Amino acid sequence: MFDTPPSVMWWNGRLVPWAAATVHVTSEVATRGTNVFEGLRAYWQPGERRHAVVHLDAHLERLAQSARLIRLPEAATAEHIALLRTGVGELVRAIGAAQDLYLRPTLYIEQGRYGWRPEKVKLGSYIAGYPADPTPTRPMDCIVSSWRRTPDTAVSPLIKVGAAYQAFRLPRIEAEVQGADEAILLNTRDTVAETGGAAVFLVRSGTVVTPPLADGVLDSITRRTVIGLLRTSIGLPVIERSIPRSELYIADEAFLCGTLDEVRAIGTIDGLSMAAAPGPVTAAVRDAYLAACREGKDGGPASLHLIDTLEAHRATA
Structure with a gap:
């Protein structure tokens, strides 16, 4: 998805050729990776021939939160x-x-x-847009990394700052070297992050x-949505609590969720197969999540609350 750059991007208030958006x-x-960012999906709706941007308002609110936490100037940030809010629609159309x-x-x-x-301080902003490949349905092979998630007192997991993502570089290389798809990180207290x-x-x-969140977890918007779907649409209890490493190996099911992964099953962890x-729970929540994103529904009246920007912001292609 990221290998071939698009021809256009949105940069500091206008559309420009991809190669024109440069800094020294x-x-x-x-030099220091001083940026905060969001990742979001625009789902194509072929019947209506338009894109539905999922949770745009929530993502921009979290972007403002990240900016505040690394002390970017507030007026310029706003x-x-x-x-950026306007730029999303401009870029999707372009x-x-x-x-x-x-x-x-x-x-x-x-x-x-x-x-x-x-x-x-001089701030800048941009939006890069890429055609999104279909998320693979094959269950993922994961390892538990030897590296740790950074604690709140170092670089807070609540901040989506570019520099902090260097902490994921070595775990991902570690996973690839071991033939796995992804690395699960523990926190400094040795529970799952x-x-x-x-x-x-x-x-x-x-x-x-x-x-x-206190265990070193990003306040993921997809995570919030999945928790809501599990409770209201699927009717299962969801408990937020610390998970020791060994509990990963005895789960009935395990799955990941995020903007890029959507909802994806885990097949093995450290070579041990999931039951x-x-x-069935992973399959049900994946179906409900994709239906909510693509159609604005989850089988119940709460869908537009869970995927609120499907109603509030649709960028016409």
Whole structure:
């Protein structure tokens, strides 16, 4: 998906050719990775010939939260986020692809070394958009990484900041070297946190379990949606609690969820097979999630609450 760059992107308030969106190699974003970003999906609706952007408002709210937590100037942040909101529709129309898209709205510091004072900082923003490949349905092979999720007192998992994602580089290489698809990270207390891009869920005796935010988990919007679907549409209890490593190996089912992964079954962890992959709960929540994203429904009246921006923001292709 990311191998071939599109011809156009949105940059600082306007559409530009892909190659024209550049910053200097000594900028803060290039030198220290000082940027906050979001990843979101625009689902193509062939019957209505338009894209449905999932949870745009929630993603932009979280972008503002990330910006606040790394002390980006508030007034400039608000101005850029207002532009980004409009820019999403402009970019989707410009790409003009009759397929799902992955969008990455980003705020970055171009000038201002470790800057936070408004008069000393120059912010920039962009949205990159890519045709989204279909998510594989094959269950994933995972390992538990030897690397740890960064704690809140180092780089908070609540901040989607580019520099923090270097902490996922070595776990992903570790997984690839071992022939696995993804690495599950533990936190510094040796309980389960998340992967480099998705929340972890287990199913045990009809109850769904997932780590709480305090265990080193991004406040994932997909995670929130899946919890809601499990409780209201599928009718299963969901408990947010710490998960010791060994519990991964005795779960009835396990799955990941995130913007890119959507909902994807885990088939093995450290070479041990899950009892079912995909199991009935994983299959049901995946179907409900995709129906909510593509059609604005989940079999019940709560669908537009769960996927609120399907009603509030539809970018016409």
